[in-house]
Amino acid sequence: MNGGAPRRGRLSKAAEFERVYRRGRSVANRHLVLYLFSAEQRDTLRLGLSVPRRVGGAVTRNKVKRLIREAFRSQLSGRQLAGDIVVVARAGVAELAEREGLQGVEAALADLLRKAGVAPDADREGGARGEVEP
Numbered sequence: 001m002n003g004g005a006p007r008r009g010r011l012s013k014a015a016e017f018e019r020v021y022r023r024g025r026s027v028a029n030r031h032l033v034l035y036l037f038s039a040e041q042r043d044t045l046r047l048g049l050s051v052p053r054r055v056g057g058a059v060t061r062n063k064v065k066r067l068i069r070e071a072f073r074s075q076l077s078g079r080q081l082a083g084d085i086v087v088v089a090r091a092g093v094a095e096l097a098e099r100e101g102l103q104g105v106e107a108a109l110a111d112l113l114r115k116a117g118v119a120p121d122a123d124r125e126g127g128a129r130g131e132v133e134p
Contacts, residue, residue, distance in 0.1 A: 011048030011084055020048065020086045027115040031096050031105075032068075033088040034112040040082075047072055048086040056094045064089050064105075067097050071106040075113055 011017055024037030049068055051061040068087055087109070096104045 009044060009046050011046050011086060016046075016084065017048055017050070017086055020084045024084070024086075025116075027112050029108055029111050029115075031090055031093040031108040032112055033090065034109075034116055035086040035088070036083060036116055036118070037085075038083040042084075043082050045076070045081040046084045048084065049089070050086060051089040051093075054091045055089050060094050061089075064093055064097055067102055067105040068109065070102060071109045074106060075110055076118075079118075081118060 011020070020035045020037040024035045026033055026035045028034070047069070049065050051064050051068075053061070055061050055064055068089065072085075072087070093105070093108070096108065100107075
């Protein structure tokens with residue numbers, strides 16, 4: 001069984017990623033880039049990950065993907081969001097994952113979710129309340 005997001009909760013096709021890249025909006029920090037696209041016809045949130053080779057070898061990239069999925073799940077647990085999110089890892093994320101582990105990746109992702117207005121504390125600041133804004 002899969003410990004991450006269910007397969008139906010993931011973006012997997014190139015066309016799905018392209019739609020999010022072209023029609024969504026983005027926020028970034030030193031370690032990650034977050035693309036968001038609201039899909040009105042969908043009632044669930046789907047996650048797509050892009051971890052390029054410059055991040056490291058296959059083992060490192062897979063570790064980074066596992067950490068991002070876990071951080072994503074913990075940051076948005078209990079929230080009912082709809083839309084598509086793509087997280088693109090930058091080269092420095094491997095060092096962050098090695099140095100700080102899950103807590104470092106969670107902090108980087110939480111920063112982006114706050115900037116995007118979909119973090120748990122964004123509701124208090126007037127952020128999104130259920131849908132990922134394009």
